[in-house]
Amino acid sequence: MGQHTEVESRPLYDPDLLKRLDFSESTTKFEPLISASQPGDGLLVRPLCSSDYDKGFIQLLGQLTKVGEVTQEQFFKRFEAMKTCPNTYYVTVIEDTQKSKIIGAATLVVEQKFIHDCAVRGRLEDVVVSDEYRGKQLGKLIITTIMLLAKYLNCYKITLDCNDKMIPFYSTLGYKLEPGNSNYMQIRFEKTCHL
Numbered sequence: 322m323g324q325h326t327e328v329e330s331r332p333l334y335d336p337d338l339l340k341r342l343d344f345s346e347s348t349t350k351f352e353p354l355i356s357a358s359q360p361g362d363g364l365l366v367r368p369l370c371s372s373d374y375d376k377g378f379i380q381l382l383g384q385l386t387k388v389g390e391v392t393q394e395q396f397f398k399r400f401e402a403m404k405t406c407p408n409t410y411y412v413t414v415i416e417d418t419q420k421s422k423i424i425g426a427a428t429l430v431v432e433q434k435f436i437h438d439c440a441v442r443g444r445l446e447d448v449v450v451s452d453e454y455r456g457k458q459l460g461k462l463i464i465t466t467i468m469l470l471a472k473y474l475n476c477y478k479i480t481l482d483c484n485d486k487m488i489p490f491y492s493t494l495g496y497k498l499e500p501g502n503s504n505y506m507q508i509r510f511e512k513t514c515h516l
């Protein structure tokens with residue numbers, strides 16, 4: 322008899338956290354009203370799951386930036402590495418449940434600090450909505466979900482990096498360029514392979 326091995330699907334973080342978010346605390350305007358618990362017909366906001374490789378998660382990220390050829394094994398390894406860092410990676414997705422497709426994603430990374438009485442700081446990363454689903458408030462929805470999650474997890478602030486074109490979009494969601502303190506600097510390293 323052929324062996325059938327079904328991959329168990331596990332969430333990256335506790336899905337109940339999303340149920341505890343209070344969208345009435347947010348200043349984001351939704352018209353019509355949607356929230357993480359009621360995102361619209363056939364849509365589901367939830368943590369990234371280990372089965373999402375088969376639901377087009379990596380292809381979706383390809384609409385944000387260069388992703389490369391990520392195999393399922395590489396995906397599982399990275400998923401496990403994130404899962405074993407407690408209270409740090411909150412990769413959150415929107416699924417179109419009728420198509421079993423991941424159509425939106427954003428990540429909250431929670432950084433542990435010594436400053437500000439051992440505070441935690443949030444970073445909003447890798448925001449993307451699939452092109453066929455844009456203009457339906459889902460970008461605002463996933464970002465607001467991440468912001469409320471950061472607040473719920475006691476982050477003292479949340480920051481992001483984006484290109485100039487995106488500044489008006491994030492400004493409508495409450496992000497501010499602080500005068501004299503809004504520079505983003507970087508050094509890009511050549512790819513090395515010590516690990």
Ligand SMILES: CC(=O)SCCNC(=O)CCNC(=O)[C@H](O)C(C)(C)COP(=O)(O)OP(=O)(O)OC[C@H]1O[C@@H](n2cnc3c(N)ncnc32)[C@H](O)[C@@H]1OP(=O)(O)O
Nearest residue numbers: 385446447448449450455456457458459460461481483490
């Ligand atoms: C921190 C980071 O990750 S920065 C990287 C952001 N991601 C990308 O650039 C990837 C490619 N782009 C996308 O995936 C999408 O266009 C997103 C995520 C930026 C927006 O997703 P959408 O679902 O279309 O956004 P949504 O429908 O919620 O739009 C909300 C409002 O922002 C406006 N908006 C959307 N994109 C942009 C933009 N690039 N610049 C300015 N305004 C924008 C919309 O017109 C809309 O305005 P309205 O409320 O007055 O109608």
